[in-house]
Amino acid sequence: MSAVIVRDLSKCFGAVTAVDRISFTVPNGATIGLLGGNGAGKTTTISMLLGILVPDQGSIEVLGHDMAHDRFAALARMNYSSPYVALPMRLTVAENLAVYGHLYNVPDLSTRISDLAHEFDLKSLLDRRAGALSAGQKTRVALAKALINRPDLLLLDEPTASLDPDTADYVRSRLEAYRAESGAAILLASHNMSEVERLCSRVLMMKHGKIVDRGTPDALIARYGRDDLEQVFVAIARAATSA
Ligand SMILES: Nc1ncnc2c1ncn2[C@@H]1O[C@H](COP(=O)(O)OP(=O)(O)OP(=O)(O)O)[C@@H](O)[C@H]1O
Known part of the structure; x- marks a missing residue:
């Protein structure tokens, strides 16, 4: 199919x-x-x-x-990631992932965020504002966001x-x-x-x-x-x- x-x-x-x-x-x-x-x-x-x-x-x-x-x-x-679509810049990485997780109604969201933070090496970035990250760091956050709902x-x-x-x-x-x-x-x-x-x-x-x-x-x-x-x-x- x-x-x-x-x-x-x-x-x-x-x-x-x-x-x-x-x-x-x-x-x-x-x-x-x-x-x-x-x-x-x-x-x-x-x-x-x-x-x-x-x-x-x-x-x-x-x-x-x-x-x-x-x-x-x-x-x-479904979900997506694109370097041309910025995540909300004033929110921290953790807040971004939480907002998207709630939008998609992700069950046990804190565990999902913690797993993705581990997978994409985001732990040290969780409290940083998304707008203040390097381009490569933003790409990793965008990928974590893209997988948050297990699309x-x-x-x-x-x-x-x-x-x-x-x-x-x-x-x-x-x-x-x-x-x-x-x-x-x-x-x-x-x-x-x-x-x-x-x-x-x-x-x-x-x-x-x-x-x-x-x-x-x-x-x-x-x-x-x-x-x-x-x-x-x-x-x-x-x-x-x-x-
Ligand atoms: N909002 C828009 N208004 C007017 N033209 C547009 C708009 N979006 C895309 N185009 C035009 O449509 C065509 C296809 O653009 P598109 O962004 O889909 O290409 P792409 O394959 O993604 O290119 P790239 O590899 O450069 O990202 C281009 O000629 C572009 O200029």
């Missing part, structure tokens, strides 16, 4: 077609990569999945719920942005472990191709709002005759420029 079913989805901003009739699924228990150059339409797609933007056309089904008519049932079972669908926009290589590696292993233990589906937008190769069973390649190719990382690498996904990405991006 699929956690996400997107059919013929479009979104325009004035004359700009940000997302252009895309269709895809995210199976339960899978991590799917959403790739594309700057302005390809990844964030717009994720925003529609979250119900933040209303599509001009098409349908989105999340965890069995039609987002046009029944989105609150789905929103309770069945996790939407991740650049989840390791600003993390040092050691912490990024640790976070990737935590995301893999969460998917394996929970059976959650993950949609991952990332510019880090080695991260995508490691985490994603399949990828969707976006260009100018369309999905121009899709498949497993290995299949795409073979189809384009390249050594890795980074080279495939560059080949598609350059083809786009000359198109």
